[in-house]
Amino acid sequence: MARIDITKHELVPKHEVLSEEEANKILEKLNITKGQLPKILITDPVVKKLKTDVGAVIKISRTSRTAGTSTFYRVVVAE
Amino acid sequence: MRIIPKKIEGVKFGLLSPDNIRKISEVRVITADTYDEDGYPIEGGLMDPRLGVVDPGLKCKTCGGRVGECPGHFGRIELARSVIHVGYVKQINKIIRACCRKCGRILLPDVEIEEYRTQIKKAKRVGKSELPIIEELLKSAKTPKECPHCGEEQADIKFEKPTSFVEDRNRLSPTDVRERLERIKNEDAEVLGFDLEVARPEWMVLTVLPVPPVTVRPSITLESGERSEDDLTHKLVDILRINQRLLENIEAGAPQLIIEDLWELLQYHITTYFNNEVAGVPPARHRSGRPLKTLTQRLKGKEGRFRSNLSGKRVNFSARTVVSPDPNMSINEVGVPMLIAKELTVPVRVTHNNIEYLKQIVKNGPDKYPGANYVERPDGNRVSLGKVKKIEEVLERIEVGWKVHRHLIDGDVVMFNRQPSLHRMSIMAHEVKVMPYKTFRLNLCVCPPYNADFDGDEMNLHAIQGEEARAEARVLMRVQEQILSPRFGGPIIGGIHDHISGAYLLTKKDTKFTEDEAFQILFISGIDEPLPEPILENGRRYYTGKQLFSLILPKDLNLVYQAKICKKHKVCKKEACESDAYVVIRNGQLLSGVMDEKSFGAFAGELLDRIVKDYGTDEARKFLDRATKLVIEVISRKGFSVGIDDEDIPKEASERIEEIMDRAEAKVQELITAYNEGILERLPGRTIEETLEMRIMQTLSEARDKTGTIANEYLEQESYIKGKDNNSRIMAVSGARGSLLNLTQMSACVGQQAVRGERIMRGYSERTLPHFKRGDRGSKAKGFVKACYKKGLDPLEYFFHAMGGREGLVDTAVRTSQSGYMQRRLINALQDLKVEYDGTVRDTRGVIVEFKHGEDGADPARTDWGRIVNTRKIIKSIVHESIKDESIQDRDGGR
Ligand SMILES: [Mg+2]
Ligand SMILES: [Zn+2]
Numbered sequence: 001m002a003r004i005d006i007t008k009h010e011l012v013p014k015h016e017v018l019s020e021e022e023a024n025k026i027l028e029k030l031n032i033t034k035g036q037l038p039k040i041l042i043t044d045p046v047v048k049k050l051k052t053d054v055g056a057v058i059k060i061s062r063t064s065r066t067a068g069t070s071t072f073y074r075v076v077v078a079e
Numbered sequence: 080m081r082i083i084p085k086k087i088e089g090v091k092f093g094l095l096s097p098d099n100i101r102k103i104s105e106v107r108v109i110t111a112d113t114y115d116e117d118g119y120p121i122e123g124g125l126m127d128p129r130l131g132v133v134d135p136g137l138k139c140k141t142c143g144g145r146v147g148e149c150p151g152h153f154g155r156i157e158l159a160r161s162v163i164h165v166g167y168v169k170q171i172n173k174i175i176r177a178c179c180r181k182c183g184r185i186l187l188p189d190v191e192i193e194e195y196r197t198q199i200k201k202a203k204r205v206g207k208s209e210l211p212i213i214e215e216l217l218k219s220a221k222t223p224k225e226c227p228h229c230g231e232e233q234a235d236i237k238f239e240k241p242t243s244f245v246e247d248r249n250r251l252s253p254t255d256v257r258e259r260l261e262r263i264k265n266e267d268a269e270v271l272g273f274d275l276e277v278a279r280p281e282w283m284v285l286t287v288l289p290v291p292p293v294t295v296r297p298s299i300t301l302e303s304g305e306r307s308e309d310d311l312t313h314k315l316v317d318i319l320r321i322n323q324r325l326l327e328n329i330e331a332g333a334p335q336l337i338i339e340d341l342w343e344l345l346q347y348h349i350t351t352y353f354n355n356e357v358a359g360v361p362p363a364r365h366r367s368g369r370p371l372k373t374l375t376q377r378l379k380g381k382e383g384r385f386r387s388n389l390s391g392k393r394v395n396f397s398a399r400t401v402v403s404p405d406p407n408m409s410i411n412e413v414g415v416p417m418l419i420a421k422e423l424t425v426p427v428r429v430t431h432n433n434i435e436y437l438k439q440i441v442k443n444g445p446d447k448y449p450g451a452n453y454v455e456r457p458d459g460n461r462v463s464l465g466k467v468k469k470i471e472e473v474l475e476r477i478e479v480g481w482k483v484h485r486h487l488i489d490g491d492v493v494m495f496n497r498q499p500s501l502h503r504m505s506i507m508a509h510e511v512k513v514m515p516y517k518t519f520r521l522n523l524c525v526c527p528p529y530n531a532d533f534d535g536d537e538m539n540l541h542a543i544q545g546e547e548a549r550a551e552a553r554v555l556m557r558v559q560e561q562i563l564s565p566r567f568g569g570p571i572i573g574g575i576h577d578h579i580s581g582a583y584l585l586t587k588k589d590t591k592f593t594e595d596e597a598f599q600i601l602f603i604s605g606i607d608e609p610l611p612e613p614i615l616e617n618g619r620r621y622y623t624g625k626q627l628f629s630l631i632l633p634k635d636l637n638l639v640y641q642a643k644i645c646k647k648h649k650v651c652k653k654e655a656c657e658s659d660a661y662v663v664i665r666n667g668q669l670l671s672g673v674m675d676e677k678s679f680g681a682f683a684g685e686l687l688d689r690i691v692k693d694y695g696t697d698e699a700r701k702f703l704d705r706a707t708k709l710v711i712e713v714i715s716r717k718g719f720s721v722g723i724d725d726e727d728i729p730k731e732a733s734e735r736i737e738e739i740m741d742r743a744e745a746k747v748q749e750l751i752t753a754y755n756e757g758i759l760e761r762l763p764g765r766t767i768e769e770t771l772e773m774r775i776m777q778t779l780s781e782a783r784d785k786t787g788t789i790a791n792e793y794l795e796q797e798s799y800i801k802g803k804d805n806n807s808r809i810m811a812v813s814g815a816r817g818s819l820l821n822l823t824q825m826s827a828c829v830g831q832q833a834v835r836g837e838r839i840m841r842g843y844s845e846r847t848l849p850h851f852k853r854g855d856r857g858s859k860a861k862g863f864v865k866a867c868y869k870k871g872l873d874p875l876e877y878f879f880h881a882m883g884g885r886e887g888l889v890d891t892a893v894r895t896s897q898s899g900y901m902q903r904r905l906i907n908a909l910q911d912l913k914v915e916y917d918g919t920v921r922d923t924r925g926v927i928v929e930f931k932h933g934e935d936g937a938d939p940a941r942t943d944w945g946r947i948v949n950t951r952k953i954i955k956s957i958v959h960e961s962i963k964d965e966s967i968q969d970r971d972g973g974r
């Protein structure tokens with residue numbers, strides 16, 4: 001069976017792994033620790049594809065009905 | 080008493096061990112008797128003075144405290160035999176099945192147990208629940224027939240509700256159960272989910288019962304001087320009595336059968352002491368037959384401790400009475416009956432500036448309005464002016480720094496509420512207006528947010544007690560600040576019913592008033608604006624309705640929209656519209672179009688919406704107050720009533736309707752014949768039966784719509800011929816009340832009755848009623864009502880109509896309870912979320928839920944029906960129609 005690249009699907013928003021500095025900048029701006037970020041499972045299909053580790057911060061850019069585009073951040077957690 | 084601030088790190092729940100119960104107990108309760116002949120509590124009884132004090136004046140024998148100081152102290156009952164705790168039978172059942180009957184080990188090989196242990200450890204480490212793992216262990220340990228540790232053969236254990244266990248037809252006594260639980264090793268108990276610091280399996284079987292302090296179960300003295308004990312005390316008396324008998328019988332060496340009976344009785348009493356609503360156990364009752372309220376019943380449900388005493392409480396400084404309307408008040412006001420104004424108070428601090436005024440108020444006392452009910456000294460002590468003998472003495476002592484609790488007066492800010500409080504507009508801040516009689520009065524424009532009507536609705540009022548609270552309520556909760564709903568970004572407060580009909584009558588094309596009439600109307604509605612040039616007709620001066628209405632519009636307002644009465648023609652004739660549905664306001668002058676629901680109606684008012692958003696809430700409140708008064712004055716003068724003849728249609732129309740009905744019925748018969756002959760063409764994805772049903776429903780509903788259109792045509796035509804619209808139709812088209820569907824159901828045809836979205840199918844075999852042939856699929860046999868309400872329904876139609884109507888009632892009843900529960904869950908889940916100043920949404924731990932509220936960071940109440948900007952509206956208001964409407968509409972998709 002042919003494998004499908006889920007990130008190409010129109011309903012899957014763009015996920016990117018942030019570098020350590022970028023992640024720290026976000027945390028600093030929001031004045032929070034990593035534990036206060038929303039979470040995403042390491043087993044999440046998109047995260048699997050990004051091949052990243054627990055603790056990485058992922059930036060998600062979605063299209064929004066109210067704002068055009070919106071950005072969301074999630075920290076990768078183990079199951 | 081010094082208060083030591085401490086932070087609660089967490090809460091841990093565990094089981095009370097017998098040792099612990101003995102340690103916390105001050106008294107061993109041994110006798111079921113409570114008081115001696117002289118009415119003194121007996122030592123070692125349930126009212127032992129060492130258990131705490133409830134009588135004022137007495138001191139506690141344990142701690143020496145008086146009522147209010149002594150928290151109460153536990154006692155205990157040493158049980159003659161062990162008893163199972165009903166709250167834990169489920170856990171006991173699972174555990175004894177998973178453990179060996181002889182050696183007490185978990186019925187799994189050591190390797191597997193260790194495997195589970197590591198899994199649980201891992202789950203705990205990552206902060207996940209270990210419960211599913213334990214659940215799985217218990218399931219897999221149930222199956223082995225033989226103990227992998229000692230080789231003992233395992234028997235099947237049956238759980239018999241509510242508290243017995245049977246192993247191979249032998250009943251296990253609670254003592255047997257306890258012994259088995261005792262045999263479980265600590266290491267195994269850990270894997271079974273026990274936190275050994277606070278729990279051991281055998282503690283789920285009681286050997287000692289804690290007796291709660293008397294402060295938990297105070298006795299009350301009735302008027303007759305008789306003492307009445309709390310339900311818990313009654314239950315404890317029962318337990319003690321049986322426990323005593325059981326003990327005596329055991330000591331006397333009574334036969335096993337008698338002992339077992341008493342033991343079971345003890346189990347029953349202790350079970351019902353914990354929970355009097357256990358399935359399969361008859362509830363213990365009071366002498367009067369009322370079931371006792373025991374421990375579980377105190378906590379559970381709507382009337383339980385949590386929902387009734389902790390999540391919600393009764394409050395002081397509040398009042399409740401029936402509401403009634405007052406169209407002469409401002410939307411910001413609330414009419415408060417004098418009786419209530421004298422009962423509710425507001426604390427006012429005495430200063431140099433108000434001391435004379437407050438002294439006069441205090442002098443008036445609690446009965447003369449405006450007076451005061453209390454004065455409060457700087458140390459917080461209160462003097463009741465109703466009880467004090469000489470008010471003069473109090474008067475002399477009052478000085479700066481005291482507080483006077485004075486009656487409510489006009490202008491005080493209070494909170495007004497109607498249940499169910501489903502959104503924030505269910506509690507709003509109003510200004511008091513003290514009035515005679517006994518009802519709260521409110522302006523009709525605030526009926527929609529409260530969802531109030533006047534068929535007996537009651538509302539609550541809360542007098543605000545502090546300056547900060549008052550300021551906050553006035554700024555944030557005031558009615559005029561709530562005109563825009565955060566639900567859809569439009570006005571939720573606005574005109575209703577006669578406001579709309581009145582606005583229509585005032586502003587429609589040919590409405591004009593003589594100068595005299597106009598002056599009277601404007602004076603009564605409190606409109607004091609410079610008048611425009613009147614129009615001259617036959618030498619008399621007239622003002623048009625549109626001219627009068629324009630007086631209350633902001634002078635620089637520009638607005639264009641289609642009124643509610645607009646018929647949505649393909650090509651809009653704009654100002655030339657014959658129903659005057661094209662509203663144009665230029666520089667605050669209503670040039671064309673009629674005011675209806677879309678002008679200042681609640682939920683729909685475009686004009687009101689524009690005014691709040693562009694001119695602010697003060698201006699909007701002023702507009703609403705004046706517009707409603709004006710419009711009510713106009714409708715009162717003109718008169719407005721409806722009658723059955725509003726739905727009269729000419730004979731010609733009835734004949735046309737009749738013809739359409741006949742044709743539809745013939746078409747239905749045709750379809751049925753085609754179905755019977757097997758030549759009906761099946762719709763894609765449907766069975767042949769479904770196809771038939773759909774086609775019939777479609778045919779009949781088309782026919783009903785057609786009759787409706789015809790009836791409406793005639794109703795409208797008539798209004799043109801006579802030059803006078805009928806009032807029922809005015810209400811329907813202007814959006815004041817009712818719909819065209821209601822009118823056509825009255826004058827043309829009621830239409831198909833449905834149950835569960837289908838034509839009516841239930842009843843006898845293959846037919847709905849015995850008046851039809853079996854298998855009749857015709858329109859009449861399945862609940863189509865051909866008649867109109869005015870003509871009247873025949874008995875069969877009436878019956879089907881009642882079926883459809885009943886479903887509606889049941890649906891609403893079910894829906895309200897379901898949505899109420901959903902609301903509770905949503906509130907519990909979301910109550911601590913907060914939008915921070917940086918626009919993020921966070922919970923109390925600072926965990927982010929949204930990075931920007933609603934993704935755009937907008938307050939929906941300040942948006943234009945959900946949009947941040949509405950370009951089309953802005954352009955329209957500036958350039959009117961020099962730009963083609965349609966092209967702009969295309970660009971932003973319309974609304
Ligand atoms: Mg009502
Ligand atoms: Zn005490």
Ligand SMILES: [Zn+2]
Nearest residue numbers: 179182226229
């Ligand atoms: Zn064994």
Ligand SMILES: [Zn+2]
Nearest residue numbers: 645646656660
């Ligand atoms: Zn039109």
